[in-house]
Amino acid sequence: AISTMQHAIDVGLPFIDTAEGYMRAEEIIGKAIKGRRHELFIATKVSGDDHSTEHIESALDQSLRLMGTDYVDMYQLHRATDRPIADTMSDLLRLQAAGKIRYIGVSNFGPKQIREVVNHGPVKSGQPRYSMLFREAEDSVLPCCLENGVGVIAHSVLAKGLLTGRYGPGHQFAPDDERSRMGSFGDEMLARTLEVTERLKGWAADHGRDLVQLAIAWTLAHPAVTSAIVGAKSPE
Numbered sequence: 001a002i003s004t005m006q007h008a009i010d011v012g013l014p015f016i017d018t019a020e021g022y023m024r025a026e027e028i029i030g031k032a033i034k035g036r037r038h039e040l041f042i043a044t045k046v047s048g049d050d051h052s053t054e055h056i057e058s059a060l061d062q063s064l065r066l067m068g069t070d071y072v073d074m075y076q077l078h079r080a081t082d083r084p085i086a087d088t089m090s091d092l093l094r095l096q097a098a099g100k101i102r103y104i105g106v107s108n109f110g111p112k113q114i115r116e117v118v119n120h121g122p123v124k125s126g127q128p129r130y131s132m133l134f135r136e137a138e139d140s141v142l143p144c145c146l147e148n149g150v151g152v153i154a155h156s157v158l159a160k161g162l163l164t165g166r167y168g169p170g171h172q173f174a175p176d177d178e179r180s181r182m183g184s185f186g187d188e189m190l191a192r193t194l195e196v197t198e199r200l201k202g203w204a205a206d207h208g209r210d211l212v213q214l215a216i217a218w219t220l221a222h223p224a225v226t227s228a229i230v231g232a233k234s235p236e
Contacts, residue, residue, distance in 0.1 A: 005032035007235035014040050017127075017153065017229050019078055019107075020059045021047030026066040034068060042067065043074035043125075043153070045107055051083045056091050060100060074125060076105035080113045089120035105153070111144035118148045130154040130225070132200070132218050133162055133193065142224040151226035154219050158230060160184070162193050163215040165201050169194070 005016070005028075016033075018025045026044065033040060044067075046059045064070060075092065095101050105125035106117060117123050126145050128137040134156065145152050158164055160179055169187040173180040183189060197211060204214040219228045 001028050002032040004232055004235050005029065006036075008232065009033070009036060009039060015043070015227060016040060017043045017155075019045035019047050019076075020063060021045070021078060026063050030067040037069050041073045042069065043076060043105065044072050045076040045078040047078040049081050051077065051081045051088045051091075053087075053091050056088070057095070060095060064100065071100055071102060073102045074105050075101040075103075076107045076125070076127060077109075079108045080106075080110075085113070085117050086120045089117065093121050107155075109141075111140040114141070114144050114148060114150060118150065123148075123150055125151045125153050125226070127153045127155050127229075129156045130219055130222075131157050131159045131163060132215055133159045133196070138222075142222060146224045152222075152224045153227045153229060154225050155229045157219045157228040158212065158215055162190075163197060163200075163211060165197055165211045 016029060018029055020026070029042075033042075044063045046056050048055075060072070060075060063072065075095070077088065081088075089104070092101065092104050096104060103124040104121065105127065106114065106123060107127035108129075109117065109126055114123075114126060126141070128141045130137040130142070130152070131154070137154075142152060144150075160182065161167055162184065167185070167190060169190045171185070171190070173185065179185045184193070200214060201211045204211050209217075216228050216230060219225055
């Protein structure tokens, strides 16, 4: 993971998105970026259902410690919770004023939640799921972000690997791989998806590109989308 991340930085990918809830990710990032923090734009998130003042402060301090930095470029709410958003934003704005956060973002917020949160302070980004296969964000989330000046950092752009062309019916994922529990990777759904991705792969090849390049370019072409999050497991 460390060598993959360092190679990504070497080839010009300076934006890292992570979260408190991504197991050991922040710790690994801290090791990978040592001495290179100045080259990077780092976004992380406060995860879970606890958006209390105490948890936000402790989560952010832990993220800073693990990644070896004294600020994050983007601090995001991983999802909406029952706490009044005005109170949560008040905490984030205070941490921003203290220099621990440069920008504030949200993740997995619906249009109603986005319209509410922007009333309580400047929110620079939203992070919905969006890809060629899962386009529900087009209905209301992307238009809402455009309308409110919120940039979109799309996640799952390769649909957890469905748009890589690597997986077919019968593929077995390791028990600790979240895809082993996802209906979209069941044999029946994989077979249906494969009918689509094979045609997309052929179209991309006719234009001198591969399926992964097509999936990323297609997502970035939407006027609401600023950046596309893509995961990698190896330098190759």
